[in-house]
Amino acid sequence: MAKEIKEFGEWVLKLGEGKLPTTSVDEYDEQSWIKIPEDLLIENSGDSVNQIIEAIYPNVSTRFGEPNYLKDRCILTPTNDCVDAVNKEVLSRIPTSSRIYASADTISPVSESTIEQDLNYSMEYLNNLEVSGLPNHLLELKVGTLTNEG
Numbered sequence: 001m002a003k004e005i006k007e008f009g010e011w012v013l014k015l016g017e018g019k020l021p022t023t024s025v026d027e028y029d030e031q032s033w034i035k036i037p038e039d040l041l042i043e044n045s046g047d048s049v050n051q052i053i054e055a056i057y058p059n060v061s062t063r064f065g066e067p068n069y070l071k072d073r074c075i076l077t078p079t080n081d082c083v084d085a086v087n088k089e090v091l092s093r094i095p096t097s098s099r100i101y102a103s104a105d106t107i108s109p110v111s112e113s114t115i116e117q118d119l120n121y122s123m124e125y126l127n128n129l130e131v132s133g134l135p136n137h138l139l140e141l142k143v144g145t146l147t148n149e150g
Helices: 001-014 050-056 080-092 112-121 123-128
Strands: 098-102 138-142
Touching: 050 080
Parallel strands: none
Antiparallel strands: 098 138
16 A cells, blocks of 8 residues: 555656656647546546545445544545535535534624724625635534544
8 A cells, every 4th residue: 555655646746747748639639638547537427526425435424433534535626616515415424413603704893994894794795705725604514523633
């Protein structure tokens, strides 16, 4: 396993540095395509989100409580919308109770013009903000899915 991880790390480094060999799809294309190793591919048979979850988190509904099961896996997505869809689907497979936490939905008073600022930013606007690196207004957490282990 350590050898596979090392080889994967080297492949990702070469990918990021643009050092992988490239090819063209047809005679009119530039050579800008790379070959992704077969063991990194998931065959698409319709529901790609579910396929990815099954590949990365097999048996999540019964294994989520194992000490490193969730911590040692991740799915990278290109947008926050994709993150939300994947997280929602993974959470739906975990058979524990959940709790939803809401963010603060008012502007922190920083000046005497707080009332004017509140008029500029409605609660609906603030609650719909989606900022990278911050949780959305509503955050659902499930029992047993967070650990303090390093």
